[in-house]
Amino acid sequence: NAGVTQTPKFRILKIGQSMTLQCTQDMNHNYMYWYRQDPGMGLKLIYYSVGAGITDKGEVPNGYNVSRSTTEDFPLRLELAAPSQTSVYFCASRTSTTHEQYFGPGTRLTVT
């Protein structure tokens, strides 16, 4: 199992550009999450999904969108990138019967 994978590892965006952060898991987990981590801070939940076709907002959803068309993939879309979205983005997943979340390696995004 590759676990949770994320692409790209690094990305620099200009203000106003858009991009999609990819997240894939091969563990057949129903639950998936997107977090952002600002420098020196804890992680904050952006969006989450409890299964294909079901998504909901977390604590900091503004400026982001998600979709969940398959169990494996949970892409995060940034529209009109802003400097405030400079952060490290982590995707995580878990089964519906246990609490442990498995994190991907993260995507470091800089918006200038």
Added chain:
Amino acid sequence: GENVEQHPSTLSVQEGDSAVIKCTYSDSASNYFPWYKQELGKRPQLIIDIRSNVGEKKDQRIAVTLNKTAKHFSLHITETQPEDSAVYFCAASPDSWGKLQFGAGTQVVVTP
């Protein structure tokens, strides 16, 4: 919503000494409390967790205690080693969707 506070923000200990990190939470419905270790540039790694029906859990040199009445939980690391140096995050989950609210983190430095 849930709010998690974590103290101290930095902790310096001599190798072999113990380290204690404390967290408080606000939502009495929270029922799952994980602790993550994050090394520089890496993903968070779960080191121990506890459910609300348990008061204490131990795994080798690491232990977590939970006081539901006072709404606080603590991480104890005994016989610290240089490889314990990292940022440690506590988190609380107030619902069945597994959404995690993280503390701001504690930078632990173990000096030989």
